[in-house]
Amino acid sequence: MRNLLAGLDVGTSKVCALVAEAGADGEIALLGFGIAPCNGLRKGIVVNIEATVDAIKAAVQEAERSSGVRIGTVAVGVAGAHIRGLNSHGIVAVRGGEVGPRDIDRVIDAARAVAIPLDRQVLHILPQQFAVDDQEGVRDPVGMAGVRLEARIHIVTAAQSYGQNLVKCCERAGITPSEMVFEPLASADAALFPEERELGIALIDIGGGTTDIIVFHQGAVMHTAVLPLGGNHITNDVAAGMRTPAADAERLKIDYGVATSVVVRRDDNVQVPGVGGREPRVIPRRILAEIIEPRMEEIFSLAQRELLRSGVADNLASGMVLVGGSSLLEGTQELAERIFTLPVRRGLPINLKGMPEELMKPMYTTAAGLLLYLGQSRGVGNVPGRFGRWGRLRTRLTDWVRDFF
Numbered sequence: 001m002r003n004l005l006a007g008l009d010v011g012t013s014k015v016c017a018l019v020a021e022a023g024a025d026g027e028i029a030l031l032g033f034g035i036a037p038c039n040g041l042r043k044g045i046v047v048n049i050e051a052t053v054d055a056i057k058a059a060v061q062e063a064e065r066s067s068g069v070r071i072g073t074v075a076v077g078v079a080g081a082h083i084r085g086l087n088s089h090g091i092v093a094v095r096g097g098e099v100g101p102r103d104i105d106r107v108i109d110a111a112r113a114v115a116i117p118l119d120r121q122v123l124h125i126l127p128q129q130f131a132v133d134d135q136e137g138v139r140d141p142v143g144m145a146g147v148r149l150e151a152r153i154h155i156v157t158a159a160q161s162y163g164q165n166l167v168k169c170c171e172r173a174g175i176t177p178s179e180m181v182f183e184p185l186a187s188a189d190a191a192l193f194p195e196e197r198e199l200g201i202a203l204i205d206i207g208g209g210t211t212d213i214i215v216f217h218q219g220a221v222m223h224t225a226v227l228p229l230g231g232n233h234i235t236n237d238v239a240a241g242m243r244t245p246a247a248d249a250e251r252l253k254i255d256y257g258v259a260t261s262v263v264v265r266r267d268d269n270v271q272v273p274g275v276g277g278r279e280p281r282v283i284p285r286r287i288l289a290e291i292i293e294p295r296m297e298e299i300f301s302l303a304q305r306e307l308l309r310s311g312v313a314d315n316l317a318s319g320m321v322l323v324g325g326s327s328l329l330e331g332t333q334e335l336a337e338r339i340f341t342l343p344v345r346r347g348l349p350i351n352l353k354g355m356p357e358e359l360m361k362p363m364y365t366t367a368a369g370l371l372l373y374l375g376q377s378r379g380v381g382n383v384p385g386r387f388g389r390w391g392r393l394r395t396r397l398t399d400w401v402r403d404f405f
């Protein structure tokens with residue numbers, strides 16, 4: 001039987017559906033893909049069901065056509081400012097003097113028994129470390145002798161209604177979400193090297209509507225956050241600042257935009273299309289940079305605050321990886337290095353095999369990562385660098401998805 005996997009990234013700018021197959025060697029390789037523009041979301045949240053359903057249908061149909069595979073269930077990415085990440089910890093007495101899998105369940109239950117409001121649903125429970133008696137930093141405590149077991153975990157929760165709308169859109173488009181995955185977690189699977197997660201790294205996904213942050217240290221997720229800002233805000237700033245229509249502002253931004261005026265030559269000029277039949281104007285490119293720079297600085301300053309909250313800001317030995325379409329903005333890396341004083345690299349979906357060149361871009365890391373994430377949770381494929389065998393505790397998410405109907 002073929003081991004087929006499908007992932008769906010419903011972004012603020014586009015919907016991307018990917019189909020892959022896990023081979024006998026454990027390698028997950030792409031079979032086909034479909035991309036459709038989407039304007040049914042604002043800041044990562046579905047605001048227009050019809051438009052979102054149409055975009056999902058179009059992307060899924062194209063992915064089915066190009067792969068020759070019929071898509072039934074998918075792993076869907078979730079983002080949006082309604083997502084919250086928090087750290088928690090729990091302690092239990094070990095039964096019988098040796099830690100067993102049941103003790104792990106109990107200690108995780110104790111750790112997740114923090115106050116989670118009724119309207120929020122747990123998306124992920126991500127263990128950070130266990131401790132047995134005074135022995136800290138244990139990844140797999142099963143079989144260890146001791147009387148006290150402690151767990152530190154990171155919990156990602158989502159507002160129920162937003163998740164429900166996303167599920168509804170998928171169902172209306174004729175597909176069933178089998179898992180919902182916090183988007184930067186998927187992006188990390190696609191773009192990071194295992195040693196980066198060990199040494200400490202922050203991945204920042206600057207998309208159209210949101211900027212998602214995830215911080216790893218010693219193989220574990222230490223912090224997650226979503227900022228309600230992205231490339232669309234930059235486009236709006238350019239449209240207002242240049243008094244030009246949004247579509248022209250988007251083009252201007254992509255063709256000539258820069259994140260910091262430092263990288264602009266003094267004699268660089270750009271042509272700005274006029275509004276309402278007015279003549280185009282020629283202006284110094286530096287002015288465009290001066291419109292974009294404060295917004296990028298705002299995004300990075302808010303991200304910096306999140307890194308400080310993570311408690312490992314000083315231990316990010318591998319620095320930072322930038323993904324998402326807006327990371328393509330010229331000068332973004334330079335600005336990030338200046339603000340974070342970390343080594344910064346651009347991330348690409350390198351861990352998924354068979355990606356055509358047109359998908360080897362920072363905006364497709366989430367979609368590619370969804371397949372790798374799904375493979376891991378089904379026990380196929382070999383995504384390197386995960387946190388031991390307890391790294392992917394199954395939440396009762398499938399039940400959550402089912403509860404909607």
Ligand SMILES: Nc1ncnc2c1ncn2[C@@H]1O[C@H](COP(=O)(O)OP(=O)(O)OP(=O)(O)O)[C@@H](O)[C@H]1O
Nearest residue numbers: 011012013014207208209210231324325326328363
């Ligand atoms: N070359 C480029 N230079 C600057 N910005 C770009 C470039 N290419 C794409 N973008 C911007 O990237 C954004 C889209 O990125 P991406 O596809 O990662 O977002 P998304 O996943 O649809 O949205 P989100 O994750 O926020 O829901 C848009 O704002 C677009 O203007």
Ligand SMILES: [Mg+2]
Nearest residue numbers: 011012207366
């Ligand atoms: Mg995205």
